[in-house]
Amino acid sequence: MKRRHSRHNAQPKITKVRSGIPSFDQIINGGIPLGTIFLIEESSNEVVPTFVKAFLGEGAVSNDLLLSYSEADLNSEIPDIRRIGNTSIKSDFTVRYETFAKNSKVQEPYVIDLGTIKSDYQGFIQRTLNCTDEDFYHKLWVQVKNDLKFRYDQRTEDTISRVLIRSVFSDNWPQNSLSEIFEFFKAVKTLLRSKNAVLMITVPVVKLQDKLRDIVFQNSDLIVLNNIFGGGQNLKISIYKAPKSANVEENSVFTVAQSLGATIVRAL
Numbered sequence: 001m002k003r004r005h006s007r008h009n010a011q012p013k014i015t016k017v018r019s020g021i022p023s024f025d026q027i028i029n030g031g032i033p034l035g036t037i038f039l040i041e042e043s044s045n046e047v048v049p050t051f052v053k054a055f056l057g058e059g060a061v062s063n064d065l066l067l068s069y070s071e072a073d074l075n076s077e078i079p080d081i082r083r084i085g086n087t088s089i090k091s092d093f094t095v096r097y098e099t100f101a102k103n104s105k106v107q108e109p110y111v112i113d114l115g116t117i118k119s120d121y122q123g124f125i126q127r128t129l130n131c132t133d134e135d136f137y138h139k140l141w142v143q144v145k146n147d148l149k150f151r152y153d154q155r156t157e158d159t160i161s162r163v164l165i166r167s168v169f170s171d172n173w174p175q176n177s178l179s180e181i182f183e184f185f186k187a188v189k190t191l192l193r194s195k196n197a198v199l200m201i202t203v204p205v206v207k208l209q210d211k212l213r214d215i216v217f218q219n220s221d222l223i224v225l226n227n228i229f230g231g232g233q234n235l236k237i238s239i240y241k242a243p244k245s246a247n248v249e250e251n252s253v254f255t256v257a258q259s260l261g262a263t264i265v266r267a268l
Contacts, residue, residue: 003028006018009218013145015033015034016031016033016034016064017020017031017032017058017059017064017162017198018031018032019031019032019036019051019054019055019058020051020053020054020056020057020058021050021051021054021265022262022265023263023264023265023266024258024265025043026077027047027109027239027246027248027254027265027267028222028239028246028248029242029243029244029246030069030157032222033195033196033198033199033243034120034160034192034193034197035189035192035197035200035221036192036198036199036221037188037189037192037199037201037203037219037220037221037222038198038199038200038220038221038222038223038224039201039203039216039217039220039222039223039224039234040201040202040203040229041051041204041206041223041224041225042167042203042204043204043205043206043226044117045226045235047139047224047235047237047256048202048237049166050235051200051262052164052166052200052202052258053263054178054215055164055200055261056068056124056162056164058063058105059123059160059162060124062160063123063170064083064123064124064159064160064161064162064180065123065160065162066123066124066161066162066164066165067124067127067147067148067161067162067163068124068125068126068127068162068163068164069126069129069140069142069143069144069163069164069165069166070126070127070128070129070130070165070166070167071128071131071166071167071170071172072128072166072167072178077197081101081121086129091182091227096117097249101237106123106181112214116208125147127143127147128248131172131173131174132157132172135268136173136174137174137180137181137184137203140165141184141188141191144163144188144191145191148161148163148191148195148197149195154206158195158196159196160198161195161197161198162197162198162200163192163197163198163199164199164200164201164202165199165201165202166199166201166202167202167203168201168202168216169207169208169216170204170207171207171210175209175212178194178211178212178215181192181215182215182219185215185216185219186219186232189219199230201220203216204227216241219243221241222239222240222241222242223240223241224238224239224240224242225237225238227253227254228240234255234256235257236253236254236255236256236259236268237253237254237255237256237257237265238251238253238254239254241253252266252267252268253268254266254267254268255268
């Protein structure tokens, strides 16, 4: 007689991924949900590079698939995954320390085994975009779809994919057909959900026309915008459309600061 496997023995399915900034994950209740389009506003400050490096670096140490699409070379923003964390620790391990609230359930620092990371990380694809291509958005969607399918087929069903599209709707991006842009977002979101993926887009929000900005915000599931009214020297951000269970109150402002080599996001 065959014994049935108890469903209690099954591994829990991953539903969220770490952003690479544990204090930010704590604020949004544990991480970025799979299938999410995560928008970060581009500006002249360091908010975008900080989040991009953390997002890609966390993916590398977690052995996730990394896909990057941009008009320009992003090598300066891609972290050296052999040096993540406190490089003064002379061993095969490095630790990223984060300061958590006293009542937080998350108290342990991240420990990364550097010995398991290859210097030439094989799970990373970079694509350079030509925004003058005819039918640009359809071609971009097809490229992302093919890259995800190729890499996804080589891994297990639990493999997580992290997609980065940099400087979306910058000056060279076509912006005439709003219906085409809307359909692009819908198709991408369906793709993310089917391939255990999360998409981070960086957007120069202040340059967008009202109707385009409405489409972008409507289709983004988590939004980080710069906040210029917080005062002080540290970077300020506001978080919108966070999960309902997240620790984000309406009109909250958060600081983004560096401490002992780690990025700390705190509520003001």
